[in-house]
Amino acid sequence: MxxxxxxxxxxxxxxxxxxxxxxxxxxxxxxxxxxxxxxxxxxxxxxxxxxxxxxxxxxxxxxxxxxxxxxxxxxxxxxxxxxxxxxxxxxxxxxxxxxxxxxxxxxxxxxxxxxxxxVKDLSTNRLAIFRLYCWHWLVGASVLIIYLAVIYGTYVPDWQFTVHDIDSADNGKQFTVACGVRGKLDPPCNAVGYIDREVLGINHMYHHPAWRRSKVHDILSLRAYYPS
Missing domain, CATH: 1.20.59 (Chorismate Mutase Domain, subunit A)
Known part of the structure; x- marks a missing residue:
C-alpha cells in the first residue's frame, strides 16, 4: 500500500x-x-x-x-x-x-x-462442506441479501455539500447533487454513499476518493452539480 x-x-x-x-x-x-x-x-x-x-x-x-x-x-x-x-x-x-x-x-x-x-460425522459427498459450515453459509447469504436489498432498494435524495478548498474558485460555495433515484451505482447517487453521509456525516468521510480521477467526475462537474 x-x-x-x-x-x-x-x-x-x-x-x-x-x-x-x-x-x-x-x-x-x-x-x-x-x-x-x-x-x-x-x-x-x-x-x-x-x-x-x-x-x-x-x-x-x-x-x-x-x-x-x-x-x-x-x-x-x-x-x-x-x-x-x-x-x-x-x-x-x-x-x-x-x-x-x-x-x-x-x-x-x-x-x-x-x-x-x-456436524462431527460427515460423508464425503459434494455437499459435506455446506453441512459442516451451514451457519457460516447462512450468515454470509443473509449479509449478501441485505446488502443487495439496501443498495438497490434505498431511495437516495438530492444532497448538498460545501467546497472547502482555498485554492478553488468555488471555495465556500454550497452545491446540490441531483439524485432522487433508487438502485444507481454511480459515485454521487449510490446508496452506500448516502448511508455513510447520513450515519457518519459528510465531513467525516474520505475527501480524496479515487473516483474523482474518473470521467464520471468530469461530467458531474459540468452537469450534476448546481449551486443551491
Missing part, C-alpha cells in the same frame, strides 16, 4: 481503479480479508472457553479501531509540514482498518459460537 499511495498517481495501473474496473491495488483489501478469515479458526482452535475467545476478539477489534483512527482518521493534517492533531469535526471514523475491524468482529463471533454445533 505504501507503493500504491506514493506511486499510484504516476502509474495508474498499480493504483486504485477510479470507479469501474480493477487494478492491482484493488486486490489488497479482499485478499487481506481472506487472510483474516482463514486465520480466525486457527487462532481460536485451541481456546475452549467462549468467553475467553470473545475477550480476545474484542481486544483485537479495539486495537484495529485505534490504529485505524490514528493512521487513517486524519491525525496528520499536513505531513509535508509536520503538523499533527485531531480535528474532531473532520476525523474519518470509518477508514479501511475500521471496516476490517468490523468484519473481523462479526466473522470471529460467528466462528466462536458455531464451531461446537458442527
Amino acid at each position: 505504501i507503493l500504491v499511495d506514493d506511486a499510484g498517481g504516476q502509474w495508474p495501473t498499480i493504483g486504485h481503479a477510479p470507479w469501474n474496473g480493477c487494478n492491482l491495488a484493488d486486490f489488497v483489501m479482499p485478499f487481506f480479508l481472506f487472510i483474516v478469515g482463514m486465520a480466525i479458526p486457527l487462532a481460536f482452535k485451541r481456546i475452549k472457553r467462549w468467553d475467553k475467545s470473545v475477550g480476545k476478539v474484542i481486544l483485537r477489534t479495539l486495537k484495529l479501531l485505534f490504529w485505524g483512527l490514528l493512521l487513517q482518521g486524519g491525525y496528520s493534517h499536513a505531513p509535508d509540514k509536520l503538523t499533527y492533531g485531531v480535528d474532531m469535526k473532520k476525523i474519518r471514523w470509518c477508514g479501511i482498518l475500521q471496516r476490517i475491524a468490523f468484519a473481523y468482529f462479526v466473522v470471529a463471533l460467528v466462528e466462536i459460537f458455531t464451531k461446537d454445533k458442527r
Whole structure:
C-alpha cells in the first residue's frame, strides 16, 4: 500500500481503479480479508472457553479501531509540514482498518459460537462442506441479501455539500447533487454513499476518493452539480 499511495498517481495501473474496473491495488483489501478469515479458526482452535475467545476478539477489534483512527482518521493534517492533531469535526471514523475491524468482529463471533454445533460425522459427498459450515453459509447469504436489498432498494435524495478548498474558485460555495433515484451505482447517487453521509456525516468521510480521477467526475462537474 505504501507503493500504491506514493506511486499510484504516476502509474495508474498499480493504483486504485477510479470507479469501474480493477487494478492491482484493488486486490489488497479482499485478499487481506481472506487472510483474516482463514486465520480466525486457527487462532481460536485451541481456546475452549467462549468467553475467553470473545475477550480476545474484542481486544483485537479495539486495537484495529485505534490504529485505524490514528493512521487513517486524519491525525496528520499536513505531513509535508509536520503538523499533527485531531480535528474532531473532520476525523474519518470509518477508514479501511475500521471496516476490517468490523468484519473481523462479526466473522470471529460467528466462528466462536458455531464451531461446537458442527456436524462431527460427515460423508464425503459434494455437499459435506455446506453441512459442516451451514451457519457460516447462512450468515454470509443473509449479509449478501441485505446488502443487495439496501443498495438497490434505498431511495437516495438530492444532497448538498460545501467546497472547502482555498485554492478553488468555488471555495465556500454550497452545491446540490441531483439524485432522487433508487438502485444507481454511480459515485454521487449510490446508496452506500448516502448511508455513510447520513450515519457518519459528510465531513467525516474520505475527501480524496479515487473516483474523482474518473470521467464520471468530469461530467458531474459540468452537469450534476448546481449551486443551491
